[in-house]
Amino acid sequence: MKHLTLPMTKEEKEALRAGESVLLTGTIYTARDCAHKRLFALLDEGKELPFSLEDAYIYYAGPCPAPKGKACGSCGPTTSARMNSFAPRLLDLGLQGMIGKGEMSEEVRAAIKRNKAVYFAAIGGAGATYGNAIKESECVAFPDLLSEAVYQMKVEDFPLVVATDSEGKSIYDR
Amino acid sequence: MRTVDTKEIEECVYKMARRAGLTLTDSCRAALKNAKERETGAAEFALSALLENEKTAQREQMPVCQDTGMAVVLLSLGQNVQLTGAPLKEAVDEGVRRAYADGNFRKSICDPLTRVNTGDNTPAHLHVEIVEGDKIELTFLPKGFGSENMSRLFMLTPAEGREGIVNAIVETVKRAGSRPCPPVYVGVGIGGCFDSCALLAKKALTREVGSRHPRKDVASIEEEALQRINELDIGPQGFGGKTTAIGVSCELAPTHIAGLPVAVNIQCHCVRCEKEVF
Numbered sequence A: 001m002k003h004l005t006l007p008m009t010k011e012e013k014e015a016l017r018a019g020e021s022v023l024l025t026g027t028i029y030t031a032r033d034c035a036h037k038r039l040f041a042l043l044d045e046g047k048e049l050p051f052s053l054e055d056a057y058i059y060y061a062g063p064c065p066a067p068k069g070k071a072c073g074s075c076g077p078t079t080s081a082r083m084n085s086f087a088p089r090l091l092d093l094g095l096q097g098m099i100g101k102g103e104m105s106e107e108v109r110a111a112i113k114r115n116k117a118v119y120f121a122a123i124g125g126a127g128a129t130y131g132n133a134i135k136e137s138e139c140v141a142f143p144d145l146l147s148e149a150v151y152q153m154k155v156e157d158f159p160l161v162v163a164t165d166s167e168g169k170s171i172y173d174r
Numbered sequence B: 001m002r003t004v005d006t007k008e009i010e011e012c013v014y015k016m017a018r019r020a021g022l023t024l025t026d027s028c029r030a031a032l033k034n035a036k037e038r039e040t041g042a043a044e045f046a047l048s049a050l051l052e053n054e055k056t057a058q059r060e061q062m063p064v065c066q067d068t069g070m071a072v073v074l075l076s077l078g079q080n081v082q083l084t085g086a087p088l089k090e091a092v093d094e095g096v097r098r099a100y101a102d103g104n105f106r107k108s109i110c111d112p113l114t115r116v117n118t119g120d121n122t123p124a125h126l127h128v129e130i131v132e133g134d135k136i137e138l139t140f141l142p143k144g145f146g147s148e149n150m151s152r153l154f155m156l157t158p159a160e161g162r163e164g165i166v167n168a169i170v171e172t173v174k175r176a177g178s179r180p181c182p183p184v185y186v187g188v189g190i191g192g193c194f195d196s197c198a199l200l201a202k203k204a205l206t207r208e209v210g211s212r213h214p215r216k217d218v219a220s221i222e223e224e225a226l227q228r229i230n231e232l233d234i235g236p237q238g239f240g241g242k243t244t245a246i247g248v249s250c251e252l253a254p255t256h257i258a259g260l261p262v263a264v265n266i267q268c269h270c271v272r273c274e275k276e277v278f
Helices: A010-014 A033-044 A087-092 A106-114 A127-132 A143-148 B006-022 B026-038 B041-060 B088-102 B158-176 B194-204 B216-229
Strands: A002-005 A021-030 A057-059 A097-100 A118-122 A134-141 A150-164 B002-005 B070-078 B081-084 B125-131 B136-143 B152-156 B184-191 B245-253 B260-267 B274-277
Touching: A033 A087, A033 A143, A087 A106, A106 A118, A106 A150, A127 A134, A127 A150, A127 B041, A150 B041, B002 B006, B006 B070, B006 B081, B006 B088, B006 B136, B006 B274, B026 B041, B026 B245, B070 B081, B070 B088, B088 B125, B152 B158, B152 B194, B158 B184, B158 B216, B158 B260, B184 B194, B184 B216, B194 B245, B194 B260, B216 B245
Parallel strands: A002 A021, A021 A057, A057 A097, A097 A118, B002 B081, B070 B125, B184 B245
Antiparallel strands: A021 A150, A118 A150, A134 A150, B070 B136, B136 B274, B152 B260, B184 B260
């Protein structure tokens, strides 16, 4: 299986093809519904975001609390389609890609293609596997949102499938 | 008259919740193993990852899925039982509260408008049914919402009948597509009224995956719906394949002469359900 390390080069990213399985290592940020709403409020007010979108990948996830001795608890993906209305603007502002589960909208696909980004599918329900592959986790914004806050995570060998590639091809197409 | 302190119910809820968070039901695991044999490519990759994930969950004592769910508790209470101690609802909530804290489970319950989290995964969703006898039967179903969100209620006309029921089930799964973590387990309520129909659907999800309703006409709806769902080619995680559902279970109740309510409750492949009788 292909090993990928973040940050990826433009060439590496554009070589990815929908349907391909990969193991991803590097730094990612979690954000779900509520965190996205707050990120958008900051953008609308012209304020700085709590993390730079340049080189960033957002993981649609909200972890369980970390057991003793671990960086993070169970942490599989949540349904990406709920973030359909948020993803295009963030991609246009430099977000490199997303990790989640399930099909996203045509608008998201167009934004991925336009920005040569990528959308990875994590295996929904494999929370323990992903939680175990998170080696460091730090809350960087909105701690009052608890599991829905933004966490910066260092992950090692995250098993993913390329769901939508930089050409806009999708594993969900039939 | 048998006397039971609600502390016993609290303890039972606590143990069931802790176990459920880390374990797939035997029938779910068996169905996933079967499905893996039939699939190839990304679909097979996904199913292998899920079976391996449960082993990781047990080894690391981490929940199988981070969505440790809304705590659905079904309680059948024998009418010859007298409960003593803390109020029943408080006892059930306390069992949930402790289990979700001690098990490092996610707290996923919030106010529907302000979205402020209750912080301890309470209140539990408690359904009590008074039955004959002096036993207490508890069922604990942690219900994830990626799949719950894809559930639907249909108020069909009597004329739509059996065909309408099967179409409603298949249409719900088709519309959900890749979003609810397929392969899904489909609970269906047929009959009753607006509210009780949905509860029937949820109760159907507490049956073993692959079990058949004892009534032949109901079992044939389950079988036909399952076959048609598995022809949709949504597949595990939406990656395409032969397994879009691992089971369809229907439960029935008498309804009004003017109506045919059908509720379709979607459960992801991560079926966690514990039962205890005492």
